[in-house]
Amino acid sequence: MPQWQPDILCIGECMVEMAPQPDGLYAMGFAGDTFNTAWHLRHQLSPEGRVSYFSAVGQESLSDRMLAFMGEAGIDTAQVQRRADRTVGLYLIELTQGERSFSYWRDRSAARLLAEDAAALAAALAGRDLVYLSGITLAILEPEARAVLLSALAAAQAAGARVAFDPNLRPRLWPSREAMCAAVTEMARQTDILLPSFDDEAAAFGDATPEATLDRYATVGCVAVKNGAAEVLARAAGAQVRVQPPHVAKMVDSTGAGDSFNAGFLAAWLAGQDLGSAVAAGAQLASRVVQGRGALVAG
Template sequence: MSKTFLAVGECMVEMAPTGNGTFSMGFAGDTLNTAWYARKCLPDSWNVGYLTAVGQDQVSEQMLGFLKQSGIDVDPVRRLDDRTVGLYMIQLKEGERSFAYWRSQSAARCLAADGNHLRSAIGGVDLIYFSGITLAIMSEEDRETFFAVLKEARLAGAKTAFDPNLRPRLWESADIMRACVTKAAGLCDLVMPSFEDELAYFGDTTADVSADRYLAAGAGMVVVKNGPEEVICASREDRQAFQPKPVLDIVDTTAAGDSFNAAFLAEYLTSGNVGASVDAGARLAGTVIQHRGALVDCFEAA
C-alpha cells in the first residue's frame, strides 16, 4: 500500500527576478516548496499531498493545475468563494533574498477553520509536515484546532515534522511566536530549525543550544540547519554533527531550507539513516541555491 506525505501551509503566487530586470510568475511557499521537492525525491510508493485553502477564481485554478502537474495530490485543498491566493515578490542582493508580500486576505489563512475538513484531510496520512509560517497565518482559534487534530493524528500513528521558519512580522507578537513554535515542537517527531533564525529570535548561542531547547520542549529529534556550517542532529539518545560540502557559486538562497528538508525527509522516511539523510538534504539545497527561484528542476545535476 502507498504511504502519504502531507504538507500543510500556504502556496502563493511567486514573482521571481529573472536577472534582466523583469520577473517571472510561478507558485511557491515554504511548505509547498518542500512538498514539490519531496515529490521529486520520494519513491512512487509515496503519495505527496498538499493541504491549504484557495479561492474559486482563475489564479486559484491555475495554482491547483500547477500542483496537479507537479504530481501533488490536491484532494485535501479547501475551496472558498470569498477569498483568493496570496502573492509575494523576491528581491535579491548578492545572492541573499528579501520578500514583499500581499497576503492579508489569503484563503490559506482559513485552512484550519473547518475542523471537520482538517480531520478528514489529515486522517490516515503517514507524515504531516508544517512550518511556523503555517501557524503564523492562522487565527489563534484555528491554531488550537490544528494542534488538537495533530495530536489525534499522532495517536493514530502519523509522524510529524516541523520547520519553525521564524517570521515575526507574520505574528501578533514575538512572544506569541516563540510560545506557539515551542508548543508545536512538543507535538513533533522531527523539528528542523535554521540556526540563523534561532539565534535572532530565541537568542541561542550555538546550534547545540537550539537542539537542546527543542528537545526540552518535547521534540523527538532535532535537525539544526546552519548554512555552510555543521548540521546538528540530536535526540535524547544520540547527537551527531555533519559538515556539508561547500557551495561556491551561490545565486539565490530561496528555498535552501525547504529543499534540504524535503531531501532529508525523503531519505529518512525510506532508509532511516541520519547521515545519508543529511547528505541528501545538503546536496539538494546546495544545487538549488545555484539557481534562481524557489523551485528548480535540477535533479540530474543534484
C-alpha cells in the first residue's frame, strides 16, 4: 500500500536575501523563515507530497523571479497573492564566526497584507493536512489581520488540519515585548505542534531552563524545544526525549538552522516516526545546513 503523503501549507513572508560570499561580495537569493522550512520540507518529502506557500508579493520583475524560484523548487505558488501597490522585502546577512545578524527593509512588503483577503486565505487552507507558520508571520500583520488569520486557522483545524508553529520571537517586529508574548501565547493555544527556541523563549518569557519552556507550553500536544548545539528537549503523547544534535566541527552560517530543523522534524513526524527519531532527523538536517552559506542548503 502506498505511504500517505501530506498536503502542507506554509504561511509567511519570503524576502530577497543578500548573503555574504568568501570574496567579500554578496549573492542575491530568496529566503525567509517559513519559506526556508517550506523549501527544506519539499526536499525531505517524496514527490507525491505537496508543499504550498501562502503569502503576497508585488507585480514587478523581482516578485516574478521570486515566484519562479519557488516553482522551480517544487513549491506550489498558486495561492500567492499579487499586489500592484507593494513589493517584496529584503534582508542582508552579516556573519561573525558563523553567527548571523540581519538588517531588514520590509516596510513595503506585500506579505504584510497576506490576511487582508479572508476568502483567499480560507481557500488556501482548505483541505490541508498541516499548516505551518511562525511568530514572524504574526508579527508582520496588523492586529485585525492577525485575528482573521487565527480564525481561519481554527476553521482549518475543525476541518481536520494540524497546525505547526515556531514562535521565532523577534522583538524588533513588535510594538512591545508584552504584545509579542501575548500574541505568541494566544497562537500556542491553538497549535498542535510547537517548535520554540530556548534562547528566544528565555529572553522573552524569562524561562530559566528548557524544561520551563516545555512546562509553559504544557497544553500543546507536541513540543520540541531547540537549544542551539545543546540537546533538544521534546514531549508528545506522554513521552519525553532528549536528543543531542550532531557535532559540527566548523559552523559556516547559522542562518536557517531552526527553520531546517523544523522541516526535518515535521517530515519525520508526519511520516509516523517516533518522537526521538523525528527530533534526530531535524537535528541532523540542521547540522548540515549550518555548514553551508545562506538559509537554503541542500541536505
